[in-house]
Amino acid sequence: MLTVARDGVLLKQADRAVLDFIRNAKGFTQQVLAGRVASFYREQVAQRRASGQPEPQSFADVAAIVSPLFEYQAEKFITRHLQELMWNQLFAAVTPHAEDLLAWLDEPVPHPKGTLRLNPELVPPPYYEIDYHIQPGGQHREPLIPFVLEIGQVVYHGERNARSELKVGAALALPEGKYERILDLGCGVGHSTYPIKERFPDAEVYGIDLSAPLLKYAHKQAEAHGYVLHLSQQAAEHTDFPDNYFDVVTSTILFHEVPDDAAAAIIREGYRILKPGGLFQIADTPPYREHELFRAFTSDWQTEHNGEPYWRQAALRNLVELCYAAGFSRVEEPSRERKKHGGSPTPWITWAWK
Numbered sequence: 362m363l364t365v366a367r368d369g370v371l372l373k374q375a376d377r378a379v380l381d382f383i384r385n386a387k388g389f390t391q392q393v394l395a396g397r398v399a400s401f402y403r404e405q406v407a408q409r410r411a412s413g414q415p416e417p418q419s420f421a422d423v424a425a426i427v428s429p430l431f432e433y434q435a436e437k438f439i440t441r442h443l444q445e446l447m448w449n450q451l452f453a454a455v456t457p458h459a460e461d462l463l464a465w466l467d468e469p470v471p472h473p474k475g476t477l478r479l480n481p482e483l484v485p486p487p488y489y490e491i492d493y494h495i496q497p498g499g500q501h502r503e504p505l506i507p508f509v510l511e512i513g514q515v516v517y518h519g520e521r522n523a524r525s526e527l528k529v530g531a532a533l534a535l536p537e538g539k540y541e542r543i544l545d546l547g548c549g550v551g552h553s554t555y556p557i558k559e560r561f562p563d564a565e566v567y568g569i570d571l572s573a574p575l576l577k578y579a580h581k582q583a584e585a586h587g588y589v590l591h592l593s594q595q596a597a598e599h600t601d602f603p604d605n606y607f608d609v610v611t612s613t614i615l616f617h618e619v620p621d622d623a624a625a626a627i628i629r630e631g632y633r634i635l636k637p638g639g640l641f642q643i644a645d646t647p648p649y650r651e652h653e654l655f656r657a658f659t660s661d662w663q664t665e666h667n668g669e670p671y672w673r674q675a676a677l678r679n680l681v682e683l684c685y686a687a688g689f690s691r692v693e694e695p696s697r698e699r700k701k702h703g704g705s706p707t708p709w710i711t712w713a714w715k
Contacts, residue, residue, distance in 0.1 A: 372454055372512065373454070376450070376453075376454040379450050380447070380450060380451070380454075380512070380513075380516050383443055383446055383447050383450065383516055384515065384516045386439070386443055387440070387443050387447075387516070387517075390436050390439050390440050390443070394432050394435055394436035394439070395436050395659070397432045398427055398430060398432050398433045398436060398659075399655065399659075401426075401427065401430055401432070402423070402426055402427050402655050403655075405426050406426075417654055417655075418654075419654075420654075420657075420658045420661060422654075423654060423655055423658040424658070437662065437666070440667075441666055441667070444494070444495055444667060445495065447513060447516055447517065448495065448496050448497060448509070448513070451509045451512055451513050451516075452497065452505070452509060454512065455505050455508045455509060455512070456505065459504075459505055462505065462508055463504055463505070465581075466504075466507070466574070466577050466578060466581065467577070470580065470581060470584045473580070473584050474584065474587075474589045475580065475583055475584060475588070475589045475590040475591055475592065476590075476591045476592065476593075477576060477577065477580040477592050477593070478592070478593035478594065479573050479576065479577070479593075479594045480593075480594045480595070481573075483571070483594055483595070483596070485501060485571050485596075486571075486596060486598070486623065488619060488620050488623060488671070489501070489571055490502075491668065491670060492668055493618065493668050493669075494517070494667065494668040494669070495667065495668035496509070496668070500549075500571070500572045500575065501571060501572035501573065501574065501575070503574075504574050505574075506572070506574050506575065507550050507574050507575050507577070507578030507579075508578070510549070510550060510575075511550060511578070514552070527613065527614060527644070527708045528552050528553040528556060528613050528614065529556045530644070530708050531553060531556075531611065531613040531642070531644035531708050531710070532553070532556035532557045532559070532560050532613075533556070533560065534642065534644065534695070534708065534710050535557070535560065535561075535609065535611065535640075535642060536640065536712075538608070538609075539563070540561055540564045540608040540609050541564060541565065541608050542564060542565045542566075542567065542606060542607045542608055542609075543557055543561060543564050543565070543566050543567065543607065543608060543609040543610075543611065544567045544568070544569065544602070544607045544609070544610045544611070544634070545557055545566065545567065545568040545569075545611055545612070545613070546569060546597040546610065546611065546612040546615055546627065546631075547569070547570055547571075547597060547612055547613070547614070547615035547618070548568030548569060548570050548575075548576075548579060548592065549570055549572070549575045549579065550575050550578050550579045550582070551568065551578075551579035551582055551583055551588075551590070551592075553611075553613040553614070554566060554568040554579065554583075554588075554590055554592075555583070555586065555588055557611070558588045558589070558590060559588075564608075565591065566588075566589070566590050566591070567590070567591045567592070567593070567602075567607075568590055568591070568592045568593075569592070569593050569594070569595040569597060569600060570592075570594065570595075571594065571595075571596060572594075573594055576592050576593075576594055579592055580592050597612070597615070597627045597630065598623055598626035598627050598630055599626075599630065600630060600634060602634045603634070604633055604634065605634070605635065605636045605637065605639075606634050606635075606636070607634055607635055607636065607639060608635075608636055608639050608640070609635075609639060609640050609641075609642065610631040610634065610635055610639070610640075610641050610642070611641070611642040611643075611644065612627070612642070612643055612644065612645075613644045613645070613708065614644070614645060614646075614708075615627075615643075615645070616643055616645045616675055616678070616680070617645050617646055617669070617671060617672055617675035617676070618669075618671060618675075619671055619675075620671050620674055621674050621678060624675070624678060624680075624683065625683050625686070625687070628641065628680075628683050628684055628687045628713075629687045629688075631687070631713075632687045632688050632689060632713075632715055635715045636715070637715055638714065638715060639714070639715045640712060640713070640714055640715075641684065641689065641712070641713040641714075641715070642710060642711070642712055643680055643710070643711040643713075644708040644709070644710050644711075645675065645708060645709055646660075646675070646676070646708070646709060647696070647709040648675075648676050648677070648678070648709065649661075649676040649677060651696075651709065657676070660672075660676065661673055661676070680692075680711045681694065681711065684711065684713035687713075688715070689713035689714060689715055690714055690715065691713070691714045692711065692712065692713045692714075693711075693712045693713075694709075694710065694711055694712075695710050695712060696708070696709045696710045
């Protein structure tokens, strides 16, 4: 059978070989093909500038330049099909061991230090019933999804594990302080929650998610690593926590997965459960206004073709206005200052104080 180790799922060599091929192929498309497209675009813009022609002003203008290019067509075609191949291979690796893996997932942790509360009666909001990232079963309908995601997190990003780096970066971005309670919204398998506990070991750290399979996996791995976490199955828009309960509420890679109305509701709920003076941190991908036009154009492809239906909404969303509308007294975007001094704008951080 597959082994679920302290640091994840241990694959057979044959499965690792196929996934290594997919990972490297993704890296090739991201670095070589996409790089050639970017170079071609910039050369075309430079020629237009030199000849006095207008520069591109819209996504349609960018598409007119790069869409006929073979490298662009190949990069998008390969990216989509590698994504499908990746999920197929991941499920092929874990499905034969489903009985053992699910038995391990459901086996109670002896003498747990943290807590896990599941809600079988919870009805997920309609927006959650999609196959995120075109992965079959979405985040909650497929019981094996935590194992698939744990293996696939590095493969997904080609030769770089950008998502893991982003989640650690989000925890490091939290201001120093002595916090009693911290809540991580959309905690998934715990990769955004563990770094928070490491950063603030004396704080009570909570995590919520809509997916029972992800929460069960996060609980098992947290206990194995010695992280004391309090996990529960809840919607971020409507939690059962009391008013004025948390010092910090944070979310990492959540807001681009929800539509505008849900984003506004989550911010309002965050305001309710924060103590006066408490901090709401949103860490996600940068908005389009912080990208050059070409980078925003290539990013927008995710909306239509990569199982990210709310990507464009999130990229155009004004989180500062939403936070003020929810009642927050002060809102900042520290990533903007970091970007001015040559730092990475990812994760893009929004801070709001109650």
